[in-house]
Amino acid sequence: MKQLEKNWLEWIVFAISLVLVVSTLGYLVYDGANTGSSPPNFEFQLGQPQPQQNYFVVPVSVTNQGDETAEGVLVEVVLESNGTDQETAEFEIAFLPRQSTREGWVTFRTDPRTVDQMSARVMGFSKP
Template sequence: MTTTANKRHREVKEPHWIEWATGMISALVVVATIALVAYEAWTYADMQPEFSIAITERRQTEGGYRIAFDIANKATATAAAVTVRGEILDGSKIVEDADVTFDYVPAESKSSGAILFSQDPGVREIRVRAVGFIEP
């Protein structure tokens, strides 16, 4: 640390405690950052996209029926052009089906969408599933 006396600079023999504290905190932040990056690099597993879909809402609209859903990608890889198909089932027979395509579903995240049907699903089973994607 420099002090001024009569327009002359001279060094103090021992640095102030704040300088030591700032240096130690900075060093800890740098070491923690390096450790975190090393841990992520060491444990990173390149996985293919893995989707799970949950229906969040069923609602009648002007043009038909809207089935809203969330699609989650649990993997560490992003998927592009993800096609999701919704089907209204009466027993094992498909009454109506519709597709929607997401531009992308990022890795370890969730997106939302909806499928529009012309028929009332009523109490019939609705199946919503991902049927395809491409690697970006």
């Protein structure tokens, strides 16, 4: 029986595939070995209020600076005047991976531009 030889195109495809598989495995091993174990650490960025017909929309960006993923992140945004809460709004982020940012929006009846302070905080989250 005659042995079939591989042509040059098959060898090139094999070499490229091998390089891709080995580099992917290398990256995964490197990332797993160098990832810390710090818990989720949240940073907020509140955008400019946008007036709508009967309410105001405020964009909120939440960044997880930690090394672990958070699930079911409940974010609360508070409007404060003279040290008292005027109005609160909240939204939930289903899944917030490590070192990533997600965006959401909250709505208020009170104009956020007329209050002393607008702040955000995480009310709770769970580990996946």
